[in-house]
Amino acid sequence: MKRTPLAVLNLLHERTRLLVAIAGVAFAVLLIFMNLGFQGALLKTTVTFYDQIQADIFLTSPQSLEISTTKEFPRTRLYQAAGVAGVERVMPLYLESLLWRNPETRLSRAMFVFGVNPQDPVFAMPELQTAAARTILVQPDTVLIDRLSRADFGPQTVGLETEASRRRVIIGGQYTLGSGFAADGTLIMSDQNFVRFFTPRSFDQINLGLIQTSEGANVPAIAATLRQQLPADVQVMTRRDIIQNDLLYWLENTAIGFIFTLGVIVSFIVGTVIVYQILYTDIRDHLKEYATLKAMGYSGRYLFVVVLQEALILAVTGYIPGFIAAFGLYQLTFQATNLPIEMTLNRLILVFILTVIMCSLSGLISVRRAVTADPAEVF
Amino acid sequence: MAASPASSATETSPDNSAAPAVQIRHLNYFFGTGELRKQVLFDINLDLPRGQIVIMTGPSGSGKTTLLTLIGALRTVHAGSLQVLGQELMGLSSRKLVGVRRNIGFIFQAHNLFESLTAAQNVEMAVELQPQFHAKRTQATEILGQLGLDNRVDYKPESLSGGQKQRVAIARALVNQPPLILADEPTAALDKKSGRDVVTLMQKLAKEDNRTILMVTHDNRILDVADRIINLVDGYIESDETLDTFNTTHDPKNLDQQMFIL
Ligand SMILES: Nc1ncnc2c1ncn2[C@@H]1O[C@H](COP(=O)(O)OP(=O)(O)OP(=O)(O)O)[C@@H](O)[C@H]1O
Numbered sequence: 001m002k003r004t005p006l007a008v009l010n011l012l013h014e015r016t017r018l019l020v021a022i023a024g025v026a027f028a029v030l031l032i033f034m035n036l037g038f039q040g041a042l043l044k045t046t047v048t049f050y051d052q053i054q055a056d057i058f059l060t061s062p063q064s065l066e067i068s069t070t071k072e073f074p075r076t077r078l079y080q081a082a083g084v085a086g087v088e089r090v091m092p093l094y095l096e097s098l099l100w101r102n103p104e105t106r107l108s109r110a111m112f113v114f115g116v117n118p119q120d121p122v123f124a125m126p127e128l129q130t131a132a133a134r135t136i137l138v139q140p141d142t143v144l145i146d147r148l149s150r151a152d153f154g155p156q157t158v159g160l161e162t163e164a165s166r167r168r169v170i171i172g173g174q175y176t177l178g179s180g181f182a183a184d185g186t187l188i189m190s191d192q193n194f195v196r197f198f199t200p201r202s203f204d205q206i207n208l209g210l211i212q213t214s215e216g217a218n219v220p221a222i223a224a225t226l227r228q229q230l231p232a233d234v235q236v237m238t239r240r241d242i243i244q245n246d247l248l249y250w251l252e253n254t255a256i257g258f259i260f261t262l263g264v265i266v267s268f269i270v271g272t273v274i275v276y277q278i279l280y281t282d283i284r285d286h287l288k289e290y291a292t293l294k295a296m297g298y299s300g301r302y303l304f305v306v307v308l309q310e311a312l313i314l315a316v317t318g319y320i321p322g323f324i325a326a327f328g329l330y331q332l333t334f335q336a337t338n339l340p341i342e343m344t345l346n347r348l349i350l351v352f353i354l355t356v357i358m359c360s361l362s363g364l365i366s367v368r369r370a371v372t373a374d375p376a377e378v379f
Numbered sequence: 380m381a382a383s384p385a386s387s388a389t390e391t392s393p394d395n396s397a398a399p400a401v402q403i404r405h406l407n408y409f410f411g412t413g414e415l416r417k418q419v420l421f422d423i424n425l426d427l428p429r430g431q432i433v434i435m436t437g438p439s440g441s442g443k444t445t446l447l448t449l450i451g452a453l454r455t456v457h458a459g460s461l462q463v464l465g466q467e468l469m470g471l472s473s474r475k476l477v478g479v480r481r482n483i484g485f486i487f488q489a490h491n492l493f494e495s496l497t498a499a500q501n502v503e504m505a506v507e508l509q510p511q512f513h514a515k516r517t518q519a520t521e522i523l524g525q526l527g528l529d530n531r532v533d534y535k536p537e538s539l540s541g542g543q544k545q546r547v548a549i550a551r552a553l554v555n556q557p558p559l560i561l562a563d564e565p566t567a568a569l570d571k572k573s574g575r576d577v578v579t580l581m582q583k584l585a586k587e588d589n590r591t592i593l594m595v596t597h598d599n600r601i602l603d604v605a606d607r608i609i610n611l612v613d614g615y616i617e618s619d620e621t622l623d624t625f626n627t628t629h630d631p632k633n634l635d636q637q638m639f640i641l
């Protein structure tokens with residue numbers, strides 16, 4: 001025979017109060033989900049350009065922070081990597097920034113530059129896949145410009161001439177990439193043009209080594225082999241690794257981390273206060289009964305468990321509608337703003353754990369009152 | 380997470396059935412500390428043998444409830460000796476006191492039933508204090524039946540009358556067949572008829588099973604169930620008499636009128 005489920009029955013007895021409590025928890029859960037969702041989505045926009053870079057494994061200098069803050073390393077490392085089984089192709093990527101002058105306002109601002117070998121399929125953008133694009137790239141002082149560069153850089157008309165870091169430069173074409181927080185705008189130029197623009201840079205020192213593996217290869221295993229065989233002056237990262245690395249950098253070095261973490265904390269506190277209010281009122285209303293239980297011979301521990309059970313029931317029953325509402329709002333936000341906001345398993349688990357902690361915390365704060373209920377007072 | 384009422388340190392203390400139900404020697408009790416310290420019980424000496432129904436009366440503030448809560452192991456004893464069912468309560472830890480309470484049936488002035496539980500569930504909460512409670516439903520319905528609530532077992536307190544609620548509370552106090560029952564004005568919230576019924580039921584159950592009942596009451600109408608009447612005044616036991624002596628010493632005519640004209 002099971003024990004009388006006092007926690008459940010107490011909660012069910014006051015239907016209105018229970019509904020308010022569930023709504024409160026659901027609301028807090030929704031707020032937490034939205035904050036984490038926006039944070040995740042904004043962070044994601046900082047690394048979407050990696051989707052267009054066709055590499056499975058990346059070599060960087062250990063001193064590099066994120067894509068726009070890299071240190072050079074010897075290109076020979078890339079050729080060493082080419083010898084490893086499963087590596088299909090290696091491609092150097094040269095990175096720098098230059099001052100691009102807006103031909104209309106004559107104001108210059110920093111533009112991020114990708115230097116590539118025109119024969120290498122570094123990018124996946126359709127505009128770059130044509131033979132025409134390759135012929136444009138090999139022309140001297142000719143660059144391709146990102147349509148998503150900020151408007152401050154001026155017109156992007158093909159054939160337009162302007163000045164970049166005191167050299168003449170011609171816009172040869174356009175592509176769509178975007179660069180998140182790393183840069184306001186990007187250019188792609190050939191490696192030949194790159195070394196000319198950025199003297200004294202040479203072909204031998206590269207910023208990013210891109211490695212494509214053969215079809216069906218075990219990428220983590222190849223990465224592990226590379227890590228073993230290459231000297232410590234390069235860092236081997238899978239696509240996942242490098243994206244994680246950049247995400248973490250932006251999380252820690254921008255307001256994104258702070259603002260939304262604060263949002264989560266505030267939601268958490270709101271939820272805690274709501275649940276505390278509900279549990280406290282419940283305990284206050286049942287104080288005589290709890291004291292009677294103690295007079296009958298129930299221990300304080302039993303009452304402790306009852307209140308904690310009530311808290312956990314609220315956590316679970318509030319989490320479910322909160323999650324459903326958040327899921328709906330994610331869809332809406334995505335449709336309305338195109339922000340890449342999506343529900344991930346990690347987030348589901350994280351928010352559930354937060355909800356449980358939130359409710360248990362309220363339970364722990366309010367339970368004192370029940371546990372210290374004086375049985376002598378009920379006579 | 381299993382909500383078990385018992386932790387290892389709070390086992391039910393065994394009832395030493397040879398000992399008197401209650402034995403009190405030189406019990407003093409104080410409320411407050413320092414300048415606010417106030418003595419409410421003075422040198423109480425009292426023996427309650429098994430099977431006796433004892434009524435305690437006395438003016439308001441004389442310490443009746445305090446004495447009852449001390450005997451019920453709801454307060455810690457400061458000075459003197461207080462043995463309940465053979466167990467000395469003086470110096471007992473509050474965890475051990477919890478164990479003592481499991482041998483005592485409490486009936487309060489207010490019924491203190493859980494509104495969220497049915498009559499049967501309220502009674503079952505008491506049965507669940509026992510190590511074995513697989514028959515809790517049967518035990519609960521049985522005792523509720525004895526108290527005339529056969530057709531009310533699955534009602535919540537909100538749909539029971541005051542008298543019925545108090546009877547559920549009594550069922551809860553009696554279901555574990557405690558050797559000692561403590562009641563503080565159990566009839567105060569009831570009308571004449573239900574008050575009388577409740578007391579008669581308690582008397583019947585006590586007499587059948589040799590239980591000891593200590594009941595505080597202001598209600599002269601129910602004095603006749605007592606084997607013995609104790610009068611507490613200003614913290615002192617002023618008189619301790621059998622019902623008959625009590626009747627003669629307390630102006631029988633006047634008492635007769637109060638008791639039997641109703
Ligand atoms: N928790 C407490 N703190 C301080 N003093 C108390 C406390 N409880 C009771 N007292 C005092 O102790 C004395 C005895 O109180 P007690 O409740 O035992 O009286 P009683 O005989 O039960 O009275 P009544 O018939 O009104 O219920 C009273 O003077 C009361 O004011």
Ligand SMILES: [Mg+2]
Binds near residue numbers: 443445563
């Ligand atoms: Mg009293």
